[in-house]
Amino acid sequence: MLKSCLLILVLLVPCMAQQVRMPNVEAQRAAMKKLSFLVGKWSGEARMLRGPGEPTELRQTEEAEYRLDGLILTIEGVGRTKSDDKPVLQAFGVISYDDENGSYRMRAFNDGRYLETDLKLAEDGKGATWGFTFGSIRTSSVLRINNKGEWTEQAEVQFGTEPPKKLLELSVKREK
Secondary structure (H helix, E strand, C coil): CHHHHHHHHHHHHHHHHHHCCCCCHHHHHHHHHCCHHHCEEEEEEEEECCCCCCCEEEEEEEEEEEEHHHCEEEEEEEEEECCCCCEEEEEEEEEEEECCCCEEEEEEEECCEEEEEEEEECCCCCEEEEEEEECCEEEEEEEEECCCCCEEEEEEEEECCCCCEEEEEEEEEECC
């Protein structure tokens, strides 16, 4: 019985190994280099809608860096209220590239929640878009590097059939 199990295992392992696809890490690194326009430390301002009423004014920082020898890009954003310097927006994102289907993926964490979404690189290579749908709630975000070299970001949220509302407006400059 033991010999039969070992024989089956020996015969199956080569078949299983042929079915496992090895990632093309060089293709992944090459694709991730297209996001190099984000790498660095950034600071500026943001306005965020946190409920009914006026948006909250924030001092915003963003820090983006490659990890795992260029296979992922991490981005940490922190927004502090201008009035009392309390952190009210803390987000962390991880972007990777799936070489098998040729797409960027982002997993972002914020306020004890996370989302996973596709990230689409802008045709001019100086921006990206993403969004998600959760039931009747939809978001869309657009990140751009403008002609002044500033990182700008705008996010909208839509509840059901209501018109979209501005959720976030951000403008940060690269620190020297």
